[in-house]
């Protein structure tokens with residue numbers, strides 16, 4: 001079988017590899033679809049992000065769906081042929097942080113396709129992978145395996161909402177309407193947000209944001225003055241989700257958020273300046289959000305029950321043979337939102 005392996009910046013290869021038999025409590029899965037995420041692109045384009053660098057060959061990928069192929073010892077409740085969404089989150093369950101219920105911060109996390117620990121944790125862009133049975137979530141018959149691979153980015157959006165607390169009836173701003181921002185918008189609708197304004201600097205993500213349920217979209221590259229009314233009276237938004245990672249968007253968020261509003265930083269843009277005067281004087285709650293854990297099951301349920309339709313987010317599906325070109329396509333934000341790779345037997 002073959003895997004998509006990153007050796008260094010701009011050095012991505014399709015390589016032959018082997019897959020073992022599933023061990024106790026594990027499943028062997030034939031991967032169906034894999035979505036290319038921003039972090040995969042960072043590894044491919046720059047060899048990493050921030051202090052996280054690729055130091056050994058690592059298969060990329062963590063947004064995958066597949067079909068159960070073989071059961072390890074002691075696994076029950078699964079059948080070969082079952083279609084699943086696969087959570088990339090593998091916390092240890094035993095450390096102090098896991099015991100406190102904060103599994104996404106596990107001290108021994110083995111999240112698929114991550115160069116944070118060393119040795120790195122291999123990713124899921126392989127034709128076959130071994131997973132823990134608790135990573136598998138069955139999908140509904142009517143849900144495509146392609147849509148099932150959106151459970152991961154949807155989980156990121158759900159965890160961001162969990163960090164914000166109740167958004168019921170609120171006026172909410174989302175800056176950055178790529179796949180995460182757009183799926184977040186759909187999740188905000190489910191969570192009862194009263195009015196959702198979406199902002200970006202390009203038309204394609206804004207189209208997607210509308211399809212996913214935004215009430216108003218603003219192209220900041222053309223019509224930034226439409227934000228002016230939202231700055232009045234110390235700001236109008238109860239909650240702001242900053243999903244672009246840009247300094248300008250964070251500044252805008254602080255301009256338009258109401259006093260004591262909650263500003264969730266979903267995007268990770270490296271070191272940027274923080275306007276402390278506004279943050280302090282408006283008593284803004286600035287909160288980070290990182291990955292997810294229990295939200296994955298909720299994301300699969302929303303997709304299974306048709307409560308979130310992720311299809312507008314997927315702009316292209318590329319066959320495995322052309323997987324390397326799929327990364328360049330995914331990096332072109334003018335024409336791509338979510339690019340997925342279709343593995344051999346998908």
Ligand code: ZN
Pocket residue numbers: 091092093094095096097098099105106107108109
């Ligand atoms: Zn742990």
